[in-house]
Amino acid sequence: xxxxxxxxxxxxxxxxxxxxxxxxxxxxxxxxxxxxxxxxxxxxxxxxxxxxxxxxxxxxxxxxxxxxxxxxxxxxxxxxxxxxxxxxxxxxxxxxxxxxxxxxxxxxxxxxxxxxxxxxxxxxxxxxxxxxxxxxxxxxxxxxxxxxxxxxxxxxxxxxxxxxxxxxxxxxxxxxxxxxxxxxxxxxxxxxxxxxxxxxxxxxxxxxxxxxxxxxxxxxxxxxxxxxxxxxxxxxxxxxxxxxxxxxxxxxxxxxxxxxxxxxxxxxxxxxxxxxxxxxxxxxxxxxxxxxxxxxxxxxxxxxxxxxxxxxxxxxxxxxxxxxxxxxxxxxxxxxxxxxxxxxxx
Amino acid sequence: xxxxxxxxxxxxxxxxxxxxxxxxxxxxxxxxxxxxxxxxxxxxxxxxxxxxxxxxxxxxxxxxxxxxxxxxxxxxxxxxxxxxxxxxxxxxxxxxxxxxxxxxxxxxxxxxxxxxxxxxxxxxxxxxxxxxxxxxxxxxxxxxxxxxxxxxxxxxxxxxxxxxxxxxxxxxxxxxxxxxxxxxxxxxxxxxxxxxxxxxxxxxxxxxxxxxxxxxxxxxxxxxxxxxxxxxxxxxxxxxxxxxxxxxxxxxxxxxxxxxxxxxxxxxxxxxxxxxxxxxxxxxxxxxxxxxxxxxxxxxxxxxxxxxxxxxxxxxxxxxxxxxxxxxxxxxxxxxxxxxxxxxxx
DNA sequence: CCCCACGCCGTAAACGTTTACAGCAGATCA
DNA sequence: TGATCTGCTGTAAACGTTTACGGCGTGGGG
Numbered sequence: 240x241x242x243x244x245x246x247x248x249x250x251x252x253x254x255x256x257x258x259x260x261x262x263x264x265x266x267x268x269x270x271x272x273x274x275x276x277x278x279x280x281x282x283x284x285x286x287x288x289x290x291x292x293x294x295x296x297x298x299x300x301x302x303x304x305x306x307x308x309x310x311x312x313x314x315x316x317x318x319x320x321x322x323x324x325x326x327x328x329x330x331x332x333x334x335x336x337x338x339x340x341x342x343x344x345x346x347x348x349x350x351x352x353x354x355x356x357x358x359x360x361x362x363x364x365x366x367x368x369x370x371x372x373x374x375x376x377x378x379x380x381x382x383x384x385x386x387x388x389x390x391x392x393x394x395x396x397x398x399x400x401x402x403x404x405x406x407x408x409x410x411x412x413x414x415x416x417x418x419x420x421x422x423x424x425x426x427x428x429x430x431x432x433x434x435x436x437x438x439x440x441x442x443x444x445x446x447x448x449x450x451x452x453x454x455x456x457x458x459x460x461x462x463x464x465x466x467x468x469x470x471x472x473x474x475x476x477x478x479x480x481x482x483x484x485x486x487x488x489x490x491x492x493x494x495x496x497x498x499x500x501x502x503x504x505x506x507x508x509x510x511x512x513x514x515x516x517x518x519x520x521x522x523x524x525x526x527x528x529x530x531x532x533x534x535x536x537x538x539x540x541x542x543x544x545x546x547x548x549x550x551x552x553x554x555x556x557x558x559x560x561x562x563x564x565x566x567x568x569x570x571x572x573x574x575x576x577x578x579x580x581x582x583x584x585x
Numbered sequence: 586x587x588x589x590x591x592x593x594x595x596x597x598x599x600x601x602x603x604x605x606x607x608x609x610x611x612x613x614x615x616x617x618x619x620x621x622x623x624x625x626x627x628x629x630x631x632x633x634x635x636x637x638x639x640x641x642x643x644x645x646x647x648x649x650x651x652x653x654x655x656x657x658x659x660x661x662x663x664x665x666x667x668x669x670x671x672x673x674x675x676x677x678x679x680x681x682x683x684x685x686x687x688x689x690x691x692x693x694x695x696x697x698x699x700x701x702x703x704x705x706x707x708x709x710x711x712x713x714x715x716x717x718x719x720x721x722x723x724x725x726x727x728x729x730x731x732x733x734x735x736x737x738x739x740x741x742x743x744x745x746x747x748x749x750x751x752x753x754x755x756x757x758x759x760x761x762x763x764x765x766x767x768x769x770x771x772x773x774x775x776x777x778x779x780x781x782x783x784x785x786x787x788x789x790x791x792x793x794x795x796x797x798x799x800x801x802x803x804x805x806x807x808x809x810x811x812x813x814x815x816x817x818x819x820x821x822x823x824x825x826x827x828x829x830x831x832x833x834x835x836x837x838x839x840x841x842x843x844x845x846x847x848x849x850x851x852x853x854x855x856x857x858x859x860x861x862x863x864x865x866x867x868x869x870x871x872x873x874x875x876x877x878x879x880x881x882x883x884x885x886x887x888x889x890x891x892x893x894x895x896x897x898x899x900x901x902x903x904x905x906x907x908x909x910x911x912x913x914x915x916x917x918x919x920x921x922x923x924x925x926x927x928x929x930x931x
Numbered sequence: 932c933c934c935c936a937c938g939c940c941g942t943a944a945a946c947g948t949t950t951a952c953a954g955c956a957g958a959t960c961a
Numbered sequence: 962t963g964a965t966c967t968g969c970t971g972t973a974a975a976c977g978t979t980t981a982c983g984g985c986g987t988g989g990g991g
Contacts, residue, residue, distance in 0.1 A: 243699060243725055245947055256971045261949060270969060285723070287699030291646065292947035294637045295976050302680070302702075310666050313863075320656050323683050332702075333681045334648070337669050353589060353633030355977095356648075356678075377631070379589055491867060517659075521837060523869035523914075568869075591977055602941045607979060616939060638977035641946050701947095 244284040253280040264288065299358055303544065306336040306348045306362040312460065312488065313516035315363060318385065318537030322361060325541035329548075331358070340365045340429075349374035352382070359548055361385060361540045365429040365460075381547035383540045387430050395547065397539045397558045399531035401431055401513070404562030405438035406445075408483055408511045408529050411564060413446050415571075417481035417509055421454040423468050423493060424485045432457075435485045435513070454479060458489065465492025473500065480508055481570075487512035487519050490526055494569070509570040515563075524568035532560035590630040599626040610634065645704055649890065652682040652694045652708040658806065658834065659862035661709060664731065664883030668707060671887035675894075677704070686711045686775075695720035698728070705894055707731065707886045711775040711806075727893035729886045733776050741893065743885045743904045745877035747777055747859070750908030751784035752791075754829055754857045754875050757910060759792050761917075763827035763855055767800040769814050769839060770831045778803075781831045781859070800825060804835065811838025819846065826854055827916075833858035833865050836872055840915070855916040861909075870914035878906035 246260040253260065253276040262269050263277040280286075294300045303326055307315035319335075326333055334357055338344035345364050349371070352360055360378075363385040364371060375382060375394050384396040412420050422439045425432040436455070443450050453476045458468030465488055473479070473496065484490035490512030494504060502508050504524055512519055515530030539558045592606040599606065599622040608615050609623040626632075640646045649672055653661035665681075672679055680703055684690035691710050695717070698706055706724075709731040710717060721728060721740050730742040758766050768785045771778040782801070789796050799822045804814030811834055819825070819842065830836035836858030840850060848854050850870055858865055861876035885904045 247947080257948085258950075258971060258973095259969085262970090265949080268968085273969080285699075287696065289641075289947050290697075290700035290702045291637060291640045292976090293949075295635075295641050295947080295978090296949045298976075300637065310662075310669055316656075316662055319681075323656055323681065327683070335665075335669065335679045335681050337673070350633065351636075353631075354636035356636045379633075517864060518867045521864045521868040523867065523871055525869055593977080603978085604941060604943095604980075605939085608940090611979080614938085619939080635977050638946090639979080641948090641977080642979045644946075 244286045245289065246286075248284060249277060249280045249286055252284065253277045298355075300356060301330055302332045302334050302357045304334045304336055304348065304352075304357040304360045304362075306338055306345060306360065306364075308338055308340040308363060308365045309460075310335075310337040312486075313518055314486065314514040314531075314533045317514075317516060317533035318363065318540070321534045321537035322541045325538060325545070329545050338364075342366060342368055342370065346370050346374055349378065349382075352378055352380050355380075359383075359544045361537075361544055365431065367430055381544055383544045383547075385536050385540050387434070393555050395540075395543045395556045397536045397543065397560065399431075399536060400559055400562050401434045401529075401531055402438040402441070404513060404529040404531055404564075405435050405483065406442045407562060407564040408513075408527075409439065409442035409446065411527070411566065411570065412481045412483070412509055412511065413448075415481075415505075415509060418448065419454065419476075419479045420448070420481040420483055421456065421472055421476065421479040422483045422485070423456050423458060423465065423472060423489050425458065425460040425489070427457060429460075431460075432485065439483060451476075460486050460488060462488040462492045462495075465489030466495050467492075469493040469496045473497075482508060482510045484510065484512050487514045487516045487526065487528055490528070490569075491518060491522055494522060494524070494526070505568070505570050505572055511570060515565045519565065519567070522569075524573065527567045527570040528565050530563040530565055532562065535560045590632045591635065592632075594630060595623060595626045595632055598630065599623045644701075646702060647676055648678045648680050648703045650680045650682055650694065650698075650703040650706045650708075652684055652691060652706065652710075654684055654686040654709060654711045655806070656681075656683040658832075659864055660832065660860040660877075660879045663860075663862060663879035664709065664886070667880045667883035668887045671884060671891070675891050684710075688712055688714055688716065692716050692720060695724065695728075698724055698726050701726075705729075705890045707883075707890055711777065713776055727890055729890045729893075731882050731886050733780070739901050741886075741889045741902045743882045743889065743906065745777075745882060746905055746908050747780045747875075747877055748784040748787070750859060750875040750877055750910075751781050751829065752788045753908060753910040754859075754873075755785065755788035755792065757873070757912065757916065758827045758829070758855055758857065759794075761827075761851075761855060764794065765800065765822075765825045766794070766827040766829055767802065767818055767822065767825040768829045768831070769802050769804060769811065769818060769835050771804065771806040771835070773803060775806075777806075778831065785829060797822075806832050806834060808834045808838045808841075811835030812841050813838075815839040815842045819843075828854060828856045830856065830858050833860045833862045833872065833874055836874070836915075837864060837868060840868060840870070840872070851914070851916050851918055857916060861911045865911065865913070868915075870919065873913045873916040874911050876909045876911055878908065881906045 246257045249260045250257045260277050263274050323333055336348050359381040361383050367388055384394055387398045388396050424436050427433055440450055456468045456472040458464040482493050490510055493510050497504055512526045512528040515528040519526040519528040592603045595606045596603045605619055606623050609620050669679055682694050705727040707729050713734055730740055733744045734742050770782050773779055786796055802814045802818040804810040828839050836856055839856050843850055858872045858874040861874040865872040865874040
């Protein structure tokens, strides 16, 4: 692994200056003869351009960071799947960060924006703290947030409408005759947790159903946590006939527990998840789930960022992706699979 | 987004030289008073070190690339989930490449190793061509291959034992009384495709079952392709009583088709997947699958690479991860999943 | 009292590019 | 023939760090 050739090596061998080498390598107008000599030398030496040096001079790295809260969550992976090809097509590499929803790690990522190792950042924070907002305001490269930020925050963001999403799900359960609808949520100090909790309360109120604290269980957005939360909930309120889960992982945990306890889904208890991940369609029974458009959000975020990188420095933009309810067996029974779309969620 | 401060800016404000600033920032021995002045200036200016410039000088980027064949395949994501934290703990960032199994793209990634943008590479190619081997031999940074490479190739590699894996599955199906066991494979010019096809043939022979070309169907490693392949197979050979699928995505496609055609799983047709992804455990019915240890392989690869980066330049290493059969409902029937879970398995 | 050792510090070179600028040869024109 | 232009090319500076080296002031030993 000896030191590779540089443009200086090539210049010597081709008998030209490093400037000429650089010009040839970058396709700038050059005499044919020079081009030939440089190309020949470069080929013989197996030259590969040092991208670090180039970045230092050109102030661009062609790298973009994507910071997700949890690599294990398929919702983020769905975003990743869309982001990757969009950026690749535009000539950018993707640098991945998994912050495990730790605020300090996220701040760290934001901080590292200043290191100039990437040209831009897409971030999907679970919590948005004052520290986040401060760093965002001071960011030295374009950032797109996937998720909601306080009004007035000067940053592009792509948000889901989980409020309408929860509403769709609760209405669906109500229409199926369910009246003891419980909610299994993630932490309330997270953006989605807070939004979904509030939406649940609102939806019940609008349907004239009482809000019962006993029917609300807080856990976390993981499958194991979902199992734990649902077990606790069922012990406290065995009479529930529907579970509104704040994401698919929690819902899968719910299915685990219900199966263990011998409760039939959906006959005894209907279950709804959120995010409509691959796991929902594949689960057993298949899981009715509110799609919050993870894929669309990822794609939109990547496109917004590319706009900025092209030089757009206009007002911050906001894109909202409407939710959609994918109805499957866990509420409608076996064999039932199709989806309802609700247009123009606020 | 004005230009940020550099060590020169700090040096001026603190009234010292840039060398001193650098020393303080790197924690090299310095007079207390100087440290104080530099720190104060850096804080006031909101200085962040330019990592590109640092990399140019230090010849390290603290970045590692992971090139996977398909971001959409949960098997690679399982690797990613293990690789990410290992590298993060060692202070490396992860740069992601999705090559979509296109050979040219993979060669490109290998080539870009020379650009010095990363300190090392983990790659999981589906095909290993001569071009791959050439580039590997010439690589200017450590590489670890997840998958099999020809004997004698001088590169660290972590391989699955899909031969034994297929054997486990076929034996299992045989033990369940299945005798018309078909294989739905991916392309034969891929490393896993070739290995699994050969292993299937061997396993049948060892069990004294005839090898019937009609029972072998070639498709590709995606769900949609799996559906297509299985539909074709069933049309040609409706009498099959078991499907050995070369990965979980194909197997999910198989379940789709069987359900559409009203064939019961596993009563009429038993189905086995490979890779034992999250989708297998979550599918409907849950999918018996051969675990090839994706997670373990990812972890091992990351650890091998870190060894090399620490300076180990000994002989190429090889790690082989043993397969394991995860038995679920798609072969053993519904009750099985339940009892497995109670024993705390899976 | 002189010299040396030692601890800090500043100067300058280096990493490998890109690019502004000036120089130079040949062609064109008056 | 001399001036001007055109098309290439080379020199050198710059990007922001790290670091080898030598200088300088202080304190201690002879």
